[in-house]
Amino acid sequence: MTDTIETIFLEERRYPPSEDFARQVNAQPDIYEQDFETFWEDEGRERVTWFEPFSKLYEWEPPYTKWFLGGTLNVCFNGVDRHVEAGMGDKVAYHWEGELQRDVVRFANALKKLGVEKGTPVAIYMGVVPELPVAMLACTRLGAPHTVVFGGFSADSLSGRMNDMECEVLITQDEAWRRGSPVPLKKTADEAMAAAPGVRASVVFRRTGNDVPMQAGRDHWWHELEDGVSDDPASCPCEPMDADDLLFLMYTSGTTAKPKGNRSSTPRRPRFART
Numbered sequence: 001m002t003d004t005i006e007t008i009f010l011e012e013r014r015y016p017p018s019e020d021f022a023r024q025v026n027a028q029p030d031i032y033e034q035d036f037e038t039f040w041e042d043e044g045r046e047r048v049t050w051f052e053p054f055s056k057l058y059e060w061e062p063p064y065t066k067w068f069l070g071g072t073l074n075v076c077f078n079g080v081d082r083h084v085e086a087g088m089g090d091k092v093a094y095h096w097e098g099e100l101q102r103d104v105v106r107f108a109n110a111l112k113k114l115g116v117e118k119g120t121p122v123a124i125y126m127g128v129v130p131e132l133p134v135a136m137l138a139c140t141r142l143g144a145p146h147t148v149v150f151g152g153f154s155a156d157s158l159s160g161r162m163n164d165m166e167c168e169v170l171i172t173q174d175e176a177w178r179r180g181s182p183v184p185l186k187k188t189a190d191e192a193m194a195a196a197p198g199v200r201a202s203v204v205f206r207r208t209g210n211d212v213p214m215q216a217g218r219d220h221w222w223h224e225l226e227d228g229v230s231d232d233p234a235s236c237p238c239e240p241m242d243a244d245d246l247l248f249l250m251y252t253s254g255t256t257a258k259p260k261g262n263r264s265s266t267p268r269r270p271r272f273a274r275t
Contacts, residue, residue, distance in 0.1 A: 044068055049082045051240040066244050074238035075247055076141035080104060081233060100134070102231035107131075107222075108138035109229040109236050114201045114220070116169055118143030118239050123167040123199070125149045125158055125189055127176030131205050131222070135171045136248075143239035145246040147261070151176050151183065155191035157259070161251050162196040164261060173205040173222075174212045186212040193218075 016022075031039060041057050054071030080101050083091070093100040116122060122144050126132045132148075139146040147165055149158050162170065172189040175182040186204055190213065193199045204214070205222040214221070230236070241247075249261040 044071075048073060049078055051077075054243065068243035071243050072240035073243065074141065074143070074241055076104065076137045077238040079140075080137060081238060084233075100137075101233060103134050104137045104141060105233050105236045106226050106229055106231040107134055108141045109231075110222070110225040111138055111142060111144070111169070111203070112236070113225060113229075114169055114203070116142055116144050118241075120144040120169065121165045121167045122146040122169045122171065123149060123158070123162045123165070125151060125153075125170060125172045125185060125192075126205065127151045127173060127178070127183065127185065127207065129173070129176075129205070129207060131173075140247065141236060141238050143241050143245070145248060147249045147251060149251075151185055152178075155188045155195070157254065158188065158192035159195040160254075161259060161261075162192065162199055164251075164259070165249055166198050167196070168198060168200055170199050170202040171205075172202060173207045175208040175210055177208065182208050182210060184212075190215075 017025075037057055044054065044057070050071050050073050052070065052072040054068035056069040057067070059066045059069055080093070083089070083093075084101055089101070111122075116139070120142075122139050124132065124135050124139075124146055126135070128151075136146060136148065145165075147161055147167070149161055161167075170189060170193060172185050174186050176185050177183070189202065193202065200218065202219050203222050203225060204212070204219055251259040251261050253259065
């Protein structure tokens with residue numbers, strides 16, 4: 001027996017696009033004519049707004065890579081504020097009656113009431129509602145790393161992810177609608193929080209309006225937490241973040257083993273990359 005792997009079948013067929021289609025794409029063949037450092041430096045400066053510009057494109061120390069060294073930015077700013085400042089504040093962000101920037105600022109200020117700040121791990125366990133991306137962007141604005149857990153997952157799946165990430169705050173809702181029937185998200189969240197002692201507070205968005213248990217001192221209604229807070233962007237500026245700072249963790253499904261948290265950037269702090 002040898003230590004080599006034999007290739008049984010080598011696929012060499014190619015399916016080039018039509019000339020009409022090729023003319024419409026953004027990535028034309030000339031992008032391969034420049035070296036990758038020049039390309040990514042140009043892309044990084046043109047397509048991203050930096051609070052502090054990066055001084056070095058990357059640093060490679062196997063097995064880790066750091067990108068855009070010295071630069072600070074905020075993903076929420078680049079996803080929302082940047083476009084408002086460019087005069088596109090009246091353009092559709094997503095089809096919903098509301099102002100995304102002010103919705104994000106208002107909820108970010110509400111989260112600050114619970115002590116959420118840069119570095120505070122947050123879990124989001126919601127249905128498909130516009131408040132879900134609002135919650136994600138609010139965490140991003142504050143520099144709080146978050147994980148989004150599918151609303152169909154069990155209490156064990158939710159608590160496992162919250163414990164692994166050491167989440168302090170959970171954002172959820174009373175119930176969700178699925179195929180015309182309510183899904184008891186808050187009930188499942190309560191079971192998960194009982195097994196995740198590090199979670200000190202939860203925010204509950206009212207979706208169906210049905211009664212759900214609320215634990216005094218821990219659970220807070222979304223709309224009540226927002227009462228009286230400002231939605232002025234100046235009241236909650238975007239937190240400057242290093243290019244490699246943790247943005248979010250996306251966990252594997254756990255089908256074959258314990259779910260693993262995959263960083264949205266290169267690992268720099270092993271605490272958030274445990275397996």
